[in-house]
Structure formats: structure tokens, C-alpha cells
Amino acid sequence: MPMNEGPPPLLPVAEALARILQGLAPSQAESCALQDVVGRVLATDIAARLSLPPAAVSAMDGYAVRAADCTATAALLTRVGESAAGKPWDGIVTAGEAVRIFTGAVVPDGADTILLQEDVSATAETDGATITVNEVPREGQFIRPAGLDVTAGDAILAAGTMMSARLIALAISAGHTEVSVWRRPHVGILSTGDELVAPGGTPGPGQIISSNATYLLSFAAACGAVPVDLGIARDRPGEMLACVRAATVPLDLVVTSGGASVGTHDHIVDDLSASGTELGFWKIAMRPGKPLIHGRIDDIPLLGLPGNPVSSAVCANVFLRPAVARLSGGNHAPQMVSAKLSLDLKANDRRQDYLRATLAYDEEGLPVVTPARKQDSSMISVYAGANALLVRPPYDAPRQAGDMVMAMPLDPLL
């Protein structure tokens, strides 16, 4: 290559993510009891089966009356019945009558207003009592009309919505017990490397505990996937393919860590070619995170993450989380926070930088971000101590303490 051509172009992060997501879709919907769907994504729109409230109800304890009978203080009414929550009064309120009523009870026919119990005097707490109006009411006061909250037939939730406890409360209230949600995707996690010892083992000379798989299995589970441990592939041709093919459940995504370069001991690229399927191998404009593989293995989408634990973890946040969301029928876009930088930073190079950082709040409640002093991509302790990634775009100018920068908070579970 001529000297003046410079290094080959790197793929921007957003483009890499778009390409990864393009090939992913949820596979199957299933019916699930509402109490089991926190974090699951609706496969269909949901309409209300019931109106809320189903009938006009009182918002207060008091008396259901006709406003026309209460236009002056000292007006007198006769108590003719009682409507309590779950025990409606089935008569009709006529001129000069009042029905004792409690919060949530159905407003009887004929009544159009609730007198607060504090605003009347009653001769007794029984039918036949005389009620004196001490405060003239506003017509219609303290009545929640039928359908105030939700009307039967209304669209209440759209397909693609991720269910939270509060949305479950809405669907339950509107008469549903089960909803159709997308199946949780099966995500296979495979480590690669001759130096790796399975967790629980004792590392011999030159060996380390394989931490990436447990991280990625936990990560995938926290994102709503069913994690599938595919074990450790040793650095030999065909090992990685064999591990994927030994999976006992159908996989929606295979995630590997390590072995993604084209070094003598890196075999993922060759194994993908051997599986006879498509391979996209990229150098991505991000740090940490190079190299990253995207392809298909036996027609299963594959994401090949770097081996260094922090590179692997940062790529999981940037690529795996949105990928699992897409396979689950939803979407994930990180919520970025604009924060004040607490120290100076040199100009950035051509790679988007994800600095391990701490996001805190100053006395005024404004976010302040402090990058960790050590940014080595092998240092899991630094990543474990971070609660955010300070994201610097390619060629970001030098920054000074006090400048505003963008931070991506790390999910507390990830």
C-alpha cells in the first residue's frame, strides 16, 4: 500500500450495529400469564376488554344526591339507602333523597353529585336519617364517570411494548389474564482459548479462569434471553464449529469470545468459512472492541466478541444488548446522559472511545463523569468499578474539565 493512503477504513459503530440488527427477528410468539411477563415483549396489540371504572363511582365517602336539591345551605335530604364498594344500591335517587356512599361504590341512578361527609350533618348513620347540607356542592363533584381511565375496546398496549409491572397492572385491570409475547431467544455463549480453565478449576502455568462466558451468560439472562453454555473451544480448527453443533437446543444467536483475530491460534474465521456460510469480518472504529466478527454459522447469526474481558463486555453493551432486544421482539437504544467532565482529556483518534467511568451527581444534582485512570482492556476490576462509559466520538477534540460530554450509564444488572 502506498505510504500516503493511510490505514484501511474502520466501520463506524452505528453502522456495525445496524448490520447486526438487520439479520435478527423474534421467532415465535407464545401465550403467557400476565404475572410472568415482566421484561417480555408483546407480540400483538392489546385492547381493553373492560372499562375502568366499569360504572360511575364515588371518589369520596359521603352522600350521593341530586345537585338540584342542594342549591342552598341548610337544605334537608332523607337518607334512603347505602352504596358501598362491591354492594351497589339498586334504587333510583329522587327529589329530596340521599344515598350514603363510600369510595369506589357505584353512584346510584338519579344521583349526579357526591356530598362530602364532612360537608353535611346527619341525624343518624341509618336509613331515614335527615341530612343537612352545610356546603353547597358543585354539580358532578367527586364522581368518576364510567370509562374515565380506560374504555372497553380502546387500544391500551401496542405490539413491541416491553412489559413492566405497571403495564401488567394496566392489562390486568382491563380484563386480561394472558398475553401473547415473543419467545425468549436462546443465546449460545462460547469461549475460545487454550489458556482457559473453566470456573472452579485451578489455573496451571499460563492459564487463566474463563470469565467471559459467565459474564456473557449472566448478561444475556439479564437482557431476557435464555443463556446456553456452549463451553470452551480449544484453539484448533473445527473446535468452535463442533461446540456449536453440540448444542442441545436450537439457538437464535451464537456469541463467541476470543479467537476473533487472524492470528495463528485464532480459528473462528476459518471455522465460519468451513461451515459454508456467510461471514462478515470487520474492523470497527471503536475502542475497546476490535476485532468483532459478524456472520452466520449453520445459518445461526453469530457475534464474535473480542477476548479481552473489558472489550468483550463493552461490545456486549453496545451490540449484544440491542441484538437480544431485537430477538425478543423489542428494541434497545442506550439512554445517553450529557455530563460535566471532571478532568482534562487529550484529543481522540479515529476510533469511538468507550472509557470506563464513574457517573455521579454534584450538589446541584447535575451529572459529572470521571473516567478511570487505567483504561487497559484486560482490566476487569476497572470495568467492575465503573457505572458508566464515557463515549467519545472519533476525532473528538481535546476536552477540559467542565466541558459537557456524553456518558452511557451501565445498567446496574449488567
Ligand code: AMP
Ligand atoms: P484472543 O482474542 O483469543 O487473542 O484473546 C485476547 C485476550 O483475552 C487474551 O489475553 C485471552 O487470554 C483473553 N481471553 C480470551 N477469552 C477469555 C475468557 N473467556 N475469559 C477471560 N479472558 C479471556
Ligand code: MG
Ligand atoms: Mg485466544
